[in-house]
Amino acid sequence: MIGIYKNQQDLSTAAADLFIATAKDAITKRGSFTVALTGGNSPALLYALLGDSPYKEEVEWDKVFVYWGDERWVPLDDEKSNARMAFDTLLNHVPIPHDHIFPMWEEGESPQLYAIKYEQLLDLHVTAERFDLILLGMGDDGHTASLFPGTAVLQENKKRVAAYYLAAQEMYRITLTAPMINLARTIIIMLYGLNKANALYEVLEGERNTEKYPAQLIQPIDGEVHWLVDEAAAKKLALGK
Numbered sequence: 001m002i003g004i005y006k007n008q009q010d011l012s013t014a015a016a017d018l019f020i021a022t023a024k025d026a027i028t029k030r031g032s033f034t035v036a037l038t039g040g041n042s043p044a045l046l047y048a049l050l051g052d053s054p055y056k057e058e059v060e061w062d063k064v065f066v067y068w069g070d071e072r073w074v075p076l077d078d079e080k081s082n083a084r085m086a087f088d089t090l091l092n093h094v095p096i097p098h099d100h101i102f103p104m105w106e107e108g109e110s111p112q113l114y115a116i117k118y119e120q121l122l123d124l125h126v127t128a129e130r131f132d133l134i135l136l137g138m139g140d141d142g143h144t145a146s147l148f149p150g151t152a153v154l155q156e157n158k159k160r161v162a163a164y165y166l167a168a169q170e171m172y173r174i175t176l177t178a179p180m181i182n183l184a185r186t187i188i189i190m191l192y193g194l195n196k197a198n199a200l201y202e203v204l205e206g207e208r209n210t211e212k213y214p215a216q217l218i219q220p221i222d223g224e225v226h227w228l229v230d231e232a233a234a235k236k237l238a239l240g241k
């Protein structure tokens with residue numbers, strides 16, 4: 001389903017409401033809430049909302065387990081780190097136990113070996129391999145998580161977590177694979193701005209070409225996906241008119 005909002009503020013508020021509802025539902029039904037966070041700019045306002053009143057009091061943070069959907073393979077204090085952004089805007093502001101947080105990074109480890117370790121970390125709390133919620137963004141080129149156009153990771157169907165060198169950015173990326181993402185109970189893909197309009201149109205209404213527009217791979221098996229976008233990003237969509 002797709003929700004089209006006036007601006008970044010409105011779509012971030014909608015995402016915060018959905019986050020809270022999903023967390024409460026998971027905690028009521030299963031006793032915990034497992035969430036994979038995203039990087040990029042799109043979730044910054046959502047994280048700030050969740051880290052402040054009145055939202056922050058709505059969540060039983062001691063029952064929340066935080067993972068990441070993808071990461072740039074850089075130290076936690078690097079400004080490119082997705083984890084650092086989430087700590088700065090959200091995790092340092094809420095009473096979540098430190099051992100409930102699983103950044104995709106380990107000093108001195110190789111990204112490929114850490115991807116194997118991360119699958120074991122998932123097994124600690126993500127029951128039946130299903131996240132309660134995965135947050136995602138989408139790049140102007142149609143990538144989501146670290147599933148970039150034309151990369152071999154798009155064909156990965158055995159691993160749940162994969163790491164690879166992204167030559168175009170001269171860095172390693174580590175990511176949940178599409179099959180793992182698609183097991184989630186709920187997925188939120190949030191994005192805003194005119195520079196996303198073309199990719200959003202191609203992903204949702206264009207021909208299927210997952211090599212070129214990897215976000216087309218996101219189709220939960222038995223869950224729901226919510227596209228939360230602003231009017232500018234929805235500009236080319238027929239269903240946005």
Ligand SMILES: O=C(O)[C@H](O)[C@@H](O)[C@H](O)[C@H](O)COP(=O)(O)O
Pocket residue numbers: 038039040041042043070071072082136137138139140143144145146
């Ligand atoms: O680490 C990353 O780069 C992200 O997780 C990535 O998949 C991001 O969501 C998109 O690139 C959108 O980024 P913006 O929200 O900054 O447009």
